[in-house]
Amino acid sequence: MDTPVLKKKLGLKERYAAMTRGLAWDTTYQPMDKVFPYDKYEGIKIHDWDKWEDPFRLTMDAYWKYQGEKEKKLYAVIEAFAQNNGQTGVADARYVNALKLFLTGVTPLEYYAYRGFAHVGRQFTGAGARVACQMQSIDELRHYQTETHALSHYNKYFNGLHSPKHMFDRVWYLSVPKSFFEDAYTGGPFEFLTAVSFSFEYVLTNLLFVPFMSGAAHNGDMSTVTFGFSAQSDESRHMTLGIECIKFMLEQDPANVPIVQGWIDKWFWRGYRLLSIVAMMQDYFLPKKVMSWRESWEMYVEENGAALFKDLARYGIRTPKGWVQACEGKNHISHQTFATFYNYNAAAPIHTFVPSAEDMAWLTEKYPETFDKYYRPRWDFWQEQAKQGNRFYQKTLPMLCQTCQIPMLFTEPGDATKIAYRETDYKGDKYHFCSDHCKEIFENEPEKYVQAWLPPQQIYQGHCFKEGVDPTAEGFDPLLAVLDYYNLNFGRDNLDFEGSEDQKNFAAWNGESTEGAQK
Amino acid sequence: MSVKALKPYDFPAKDARENFPAPLLFIGWEDHLMFCAPIALPLPADTPFGAVGPGVLPGTYGYHPDFAKIDWNKVEWLKSGKPWKPDLAKSLADNGLKHKDVIRFRTPGLNGINGSCN
Numbered sequence: 001m002d003t004p005v006l007k008k009k010l011g012l013k014e015r016y017a018a019m020t021r022g023l024a025w026d027t028t029y030q031p032m033d034k035v036f037p038y039d040k041y042e043g044i045k046i047h048d049w050d051k052w053e054d055p056f057r058l059t060m061d062a063y064w065k066y067q068g069e070k071e072k073k074l075y076a077v078i079e080a081f082a083q084n085n086g087q088t089g090v091a092d093a094r095y096v097n098a099l100k101l102f103l104t105g106v107t108p109l110e111y112y113a114y115r116g117f118a119h120v121g122r123q124f125t126g127a128g129a130r131v132a133c134q135m136q137s138i139d140e141l142r143h144y145q146t147e148t149h150a151l152s153h154y155n156k157y158f159n160g161l162h163s164p165k166h167m168f169d170r171v172w173y174l175s176v177p178k179s180f181f182e183d184a185y186t187g188g189p190f191e192f193l194t195a196v197s198f199s200f201e202y203v204l205t206n207l208l209f210v211p212f213m214s215g216a217a218h219n220g221d222m223s224t225v226t227f228g229f230s231a232q233s234d235e236s237r238h239m240t241l242g243i244e245c246i247k248f249m250l251e252q253d254p255a256n257v258p259i260v261q262g263w264i265d266k267w268f269w270r271g272y273r274l275l276s277i278v279a280m281m282q283d284y285f286l287p288k289k290v291m292s293w294r295e296s297w298e299m300y301v302e303e304n305g306a307a308l309f310k311d312l313a314r315y316g317i318r319t320p321k322g323w324v325q326a327c328e329g330k331n332h333i334s335h336q337t338f339a340t341f342y343n344y345n346a347a348a349p350i351h352t353f354v355p356s357a358e359d360m361a362w363l364t365e366k367y368p369e370t371f372d373k374y375y376r377p378r379w380d381f382w383q384e385q386a387k388q389g390n391r392f393y394q395k396t397l398p399m400l401c402q403t404c405q406i407p408m409l410f411t412e413p414g415d416a417t418k419i420a421y422r423e424t425d426y427k428g429d430k431y432h433f434c435s436d437h438c439k440e441i442f443e444n445e446p447e448k449y450v451q452a453w454l455p456p457q458q459i460y461q462g463h464c465f466k467e468g469v470d471p472t473a474e475g476f477d478p479l480l481a482v483l484d485y486y487n488l489n490f491g492r493d494n495l496d497f498e499g500s501e502d503q504k505n506f507a508a509w510n511g512e513s514t515e516g517a518q519k
Numbered sequence: 520m521s522v523k524a525l526k527p528y529d530f531p532a533k534d535a536r537e538n539f540p541a542p543l544l545f546i547g548w549e550d551h552l553m554f555c556a557p558i559a560l561p562l563p564a565d566t567p568f569g570a571v572g573p574g575v576l577p578g579t580y581g582y583h584p585d586f587a588k589i590d591w592n593k594v595e596w597l598k599s600g601k602p603w604k605p606d607l608a609k610s611l612a613d614n615g616l617k618h619k620d621v622i623r624f625r626t627p628g629l630n631g632i633n634g635s636c637n
Binding site: 037038041042043188336339340342343344373375377378380382385392394395396397398399400407408409411417418423430431432444446447448452453456457458462 | 520524525528529531534535536538539540543545547549552553555557558561578579582599600617619620623631632635636637
């Protein structure tokens with residue numbers, strides 16, 4: 001018999017090769033460079049794409065099966081949570097502010113990540129990198145959907161959750177996460193992976209997910225915990241992609257090292273600034289505390305991060321430039337950020353509040369060097385004023401950092417009583433920054449950041465009113481017009497937690513359910 | 520340094536002067552961190568500088584008990600972080616203030632709630 005006997009089934013390894021790299025080919029009608037135009041202009045030199053280690057080792061059929069099982073479990077929990085009126089069992093209605101922050105500020109980033117990875121999943125010349133990015137792209141879309149579904153239940157009972165996508169493109173504080181991701185996905189594919197897969201997912205993601213999910217668990221929100229676990233198992237794959245990508249670039253050519261180092265410097269700082277809202281959430285929004293921002297920072301960044309950069313030192317990579325300053329910030333940024341939301345709570349669809357005496361005692365304990373000295377005096381004053389019916393709301397729009405787009409709330413390194421101001425001139429105009437690092441990021445690519453859509457500036461330019469609104473009409477109220485443009489219901493979605501509909505409803509439900517249990 | 524791009528990369532600045540009804544001025548009050556960040560205000564170039572403190576800022580800073588105690592003749596000003604002596608009688612433009620300049624003021628003796636810089 002001449003006919004060779006064909007194996008009916010491929011082995012795991014062959015199957016994996018066939019289903020990933022085996023699907024790629026070198027083009028002949030058009031040169032490869034023309035088909036893949038984006039992966040050279042950043043200056044990264046790749047000599048051998050076959051050296052790319054595939055981090056996921058998953059084929060698409062296995063992926064569907066695996067994710068499908070996770071979805072089944074997740075939706076069963078979400079359904080049970082809804083049927084049992086799980087929203088009445090959370091620690092306190094103040095907790096829901098953490099979810100509002102997540103839904104408006106984090107969930108839309110999952111969608112951006114999906115788009116970003118879909119884009120680079122087309123653009124890399126190497127098939128291994130393309131497949132890994134495509135797989136992650138689908139993960140991100142799934143996260144966007146499951147988070148939206150899990151949190152939609154809360155939208156039936158609490159205010160401010162009704163318009164996340166609309167708000168993401170308009171509301172002042174959401175320009176921070178939005179511009180972060182737009183900066184990343186308008187970079188080249190290698191910068192995108194360094195920004196999102198490495199600096200964010202690998203170095204910083206634990207600071208995002210662990211506080212939110214353990215916060216949810218401590219505060220009785222099993223629905224959020226479940227989607228967190230469902231996403232977290234993907235995050236570990238994403239982190240692997242981040243580290244593989246960095247090592248691949250560094251090993252391919254020594255000329256790549258300074259380029260990668262520049263990106264690490266930039267994106268570590270951008271990510272750190274973005275996480276200010278997580279710091280605030282962790283220290284102020286959780287009625288039942290898990291750990292302080294400072295403790296998380298020490299555990300996930302100072303310990304784990306230091307080990308990582310020690311490992312990368314053999315390639316010539318050092319710790320990111322903003323490292324020391326970010327470590328100093330662990331004592332301050334949560335307090336400074338929450339005070340900012342307290343200032344501008346008329347314009348944000350969440351509820352802030354003066355921390356309770358018990359909460360302030362916890363903050364003193366966790367921040368012995370800074371809370372009583374720098375931050376407690378303003379809370380004491382605000383509390384006293386609020387009791388007299390004179391709750392503080394700042395009505396004048398803030399000055400923003402041109403790069404991170406956060407109001408200029410951060411203080412000088414070494415002096416927490418002085419706001420840090422930095423500025424530079426570019427083509428006849430002044431640009432302002434919150435820090436040396438944001439200034440340097442601007443100066444490296446000024447053409448990019450002069451286009452920043454800064455919310456206060458956009459409001460003053462008249463771009464933040466609904467169509468047909470006439471700002472010259474008699475009795476025109478610009479604040480209300482802007483909130484209308486945000487789809488924010490004044491008096492329901494915003495202002496202090498004390499006296500809010502969320503607070504009243506939650507108290508009423510709990511009264512009723514206690515009564516019900518007694519019957 | 521500049522952006523690396525495949526094609527010419529040239530886009531207008533979003534916050535050019537002509538996009539605003541009046542030049543933008545950034546103002547901060549030192550040692551009063553109850554106000555979380557400096558503020559941004561479009562102010563007509565012919566506004567007398569002396570009108571800024573008593574005329575424009577009460578809506579922003581009047582909530583603070585220190586504010587009513589300010590003697591505007593004794594206030595110390597900084598422009599781009601450097602000591603600066605504006606002429607209160609002259610306009611913003613005649614004091615050399617341009618679009619997106621940043622000025623700060625210090626009120627010696629008034630350093631926030633119980634001197635805590637809050």
